Amino acid sequence: MQTPRLNWQENTQLHAALWQADNGARLPSRVQPVSAMEADEAHRLASAGTGLFWRGDFQQAKQLLQAMSQRMDAAAQRKNAPPPATALAAFEAHRKAQALRVRVLGQLLIELDGAYRIALQRAPDVVQACTEAWGPPDGQARVLPLRSLLGLIGAHEWRKKGVPIAALDGTHIHPHYGVFSPVRGEYLDLVAQAPLPAALQTTPMAFDLGVGTGVLSIVLARRGVAKVVATDLSERALACAADNLKRLGLTDRVTLTRADLFPPGQAALVVCNPPWLPAKPTSVLEQAVYDEDSAMLRGFLSGLAAHLCEGGEGWLILSDLAEHLGLRTHEQLMGWIKDAGLKVLGRLDTRPRHGKAQDTRDPLHAARAAEVTSLWRLGADL
Template structure:
């Protein structure tokens, strides 16, 4: 999270201020206007496009309806002129299309983020028909500290949704019947379970019989650490740079009764020592993240991927394996080639022992109006089994 900064506005002839709370990358609006139920959607859309923050003083449910109206206006051109792209057209990489899509999504988020809600010092909302969001805000931002805050309604809805995800959990069949992972705010949920199934089915390395230690690099919710224990690893060490992720993993491992078999470390990439198996599911697209959740999707310059590959040989027992879980979506978008990936593997002194592939199943893969449909339709998620090369390159 970006450290809260003051947001100032004029109201009832007085200058007022509150802390601006936003995921990193979201700047506070330079101009704030106090509005209520009399504001129509057309005016709201114009002001939001100009970058004016609309601090809501009317009925809370009407603010929600206004946000939906803005979404319809933003999405209207796409509905009028849907562009269908055939998967066969994917022979031509489209990094420019990807960049244009991200820019459009960023602009959309900026406009929708202009409807603002003030939170009282105890995280309550002093608006008619406002929901009770105190517990959700506490889970996302910590205990209330007696200060007024302003947050975009869209971000607040994300906090509320995350609270429900955490409360209800996500069922992960690979862990066992009716077992769930409970993602925390800002930690990516394992809703795309195909990569978890790959880890559940990959052949168990022989080296684990002599050294039953595995590393989980970028532990996230802890789902892969839990699965490795379920599969027979006596000890797993999970690492992450995110304190949120470590807290989330700790919570999930305790829920599953596995906390004594998984050690969690706040460190970049590798824990100290050796392992018979090192698993890593890095962000799949080489681009800059602009939000907490995007950090699980975008890896600028493929730094985590390259760091994992280059450091892996030094952390493997003899005969050990590294499992790299990676989608090839970046290849279909022209952001990274298969040749580049294979060259990084070879330069690290590694060889490919095997690869397991699966086609992801998600709604966007069948949405022909999505500008990235061709790439998404062709996407394959793979588990690369890597081991030390017999004749590693001399640096």
Template sequence: MLHWSEQGQDRHALWRSEGGMAPPRRVVLADDTLSADVAYRLACEGTALLWRGDFQNARHLLQALMRRVDRKPRKAARSPQAPATPTEAFHLHRQAQGRRARVLAMLLIPLDGDYAVPLRRAPDWREACAEAWGPAPGEPVVASLRELLGLVGAHEWRKKGVEIPALGAPPHNRIHPHYGVFSPVRGEYVDLVARAPLPPGCGLAFDIGVGTGVLSAVLARRGVRRVVATDQDPRALECAHDNLRRLALQGRVELLRADLFPPGQALLVVCNPPWLPARPSAPIERAVYDEDSGMLRGFLSGLREHLAPGGEGWLILSDLAEHLGLRSREELLGWIDAAGLRVLGRIDTRPRHAKAHDAGDALHAARSAEVTSLWRLAAA
């Protein structure tokens, strides 16, 4: 619950935070009379601003806060000092991201018990909120405006979908990501799965960490008769079920809630684990950050016993962690060897996303050298 005082009375509402942020301890009411400079100072101090003014003005204020939090200090602008190592650059980047998120999360929006926003010129976000959070609770809710905007953006992506050329021609080639499930916007890893040679006679495949279901769908469209796909996240399983139904592939793919492997063996076991060994700060980041390479090492150590004779394991992995100094190639090869596996081959591709070519990005040196690979593994 979030607690605050208003007109001499103690008030409270349900607190929503996808990132798991605790309810702010200090809350003040804010409206159109609040200047951006004062709002920024309060937000930096950890004071939350519960908005009571015009909704569109709240959006303008959030944009003003973004400009201030992204502004470089004058001293740093005069004498820029580059981080000593790529690893240091990564950690500084993560710290800056965390601070930015904390500051911007301080602008709060109230919602009624049916998820309606009780502010002037407020949009109707009830459908998007119910889609992400479930049925309306019947009592007031408070959430950060930034999170609400992300929720609505995810709602629009879910309606529109992401075109996946590897699934064939439109209109039957779209994946619709749900809120909290990582969208397959980096299509190069999907293309790797679409073009790697299937093991001869491959009638059964395992997809470890199904997410949106995109890789299961690609395998099914390539002719694999049955795919068993696993995930621990109920949102991911629901999202995959929705996408497979849209693609008329639900009869070919079985979804299981499991930690890594389903029971049994298959001729093909595919896994696209998070690529960076770091601690996620929000649920959506679990698709990007894998603390201590836990999922990667778990996949490698359990792969051999789940491979049918003559089977292959496909590990889809970027080498960005290597360029950032977070994991070495020698470590990866050592884990493969220790798991009783050997490398049959590797298919590489270069990333196509905008950050790979953005010289202003804090991690540009590492991103510009990044290679995404599909490692073909077999029992040693």
């Protein structure tokens, strides 16, 4: 797919640059170069679809973005709308509000030259962060929302510092840009604690479907699984997993391959942690959270029995948040398991430990507070 270009006029000259908005922000319909502006006026113009091409001090742009965000929060509070009648309505309202925030705040724009440099006062050096996200500079100027750029910088810091994983005794995993960070450690604890299937003694092979950062493959390897084949369709994810495996000296234990779910053959253990919410992702960064029509989940279940050796198990790591939000029912999940020729061998449950589960101000608090994350042990129903 061809990358869209942003065209604008400045000082009577026509300009063009690649539009680089990885968070789903839409191409502005019109652009206005600015070097200073009050937050109210910026919010008004951005809400009307005007892209604000920032030409002033970089740190002032960050302050303006924060002030615009605060105006949006205040406007939402002033509406004083009645609470949604159902959890599903609350979820739909939440996603609508998120989309509005991306659209409006995404109108404050920053230009990078063909070497990933920002020609603004007090601008940071983002060359390394951009190279990690998009590859080496190709000489083409780019324009992107400041909000996207700040997210990219944050991803670079995550990659540099790493994320400590309790299930790996504090070992750090280094997520790459566009690859979901394993910050929710409770599901990793389940994988670290679940009893390994006895079939691994005779068939010492496991599959990890949707490898991401590689963290589940690393947990399995650290638990003594002799060979893991890990798959993903995302080249970003495969590169990230390769990086982490190399850091930990596990490249001889884990084989990475680009595939849609299953590699060829059978294994004694097949692990899958699909996106937990059946909704359409609107950006690359949302693909780890939203699984439209539960496609990955259902694909895993329908293909599992054929890829298990005798006595093998499939481990499905799944939150029931979708059930509490009215996006999927427990009966649907059980029906998919049965229709796939599978049976439940056991289940390990845990409660979320992240901050939103305790934040009563969160619009989805009721569902998050009731959420349970489970490791379903599945076997072929012979």
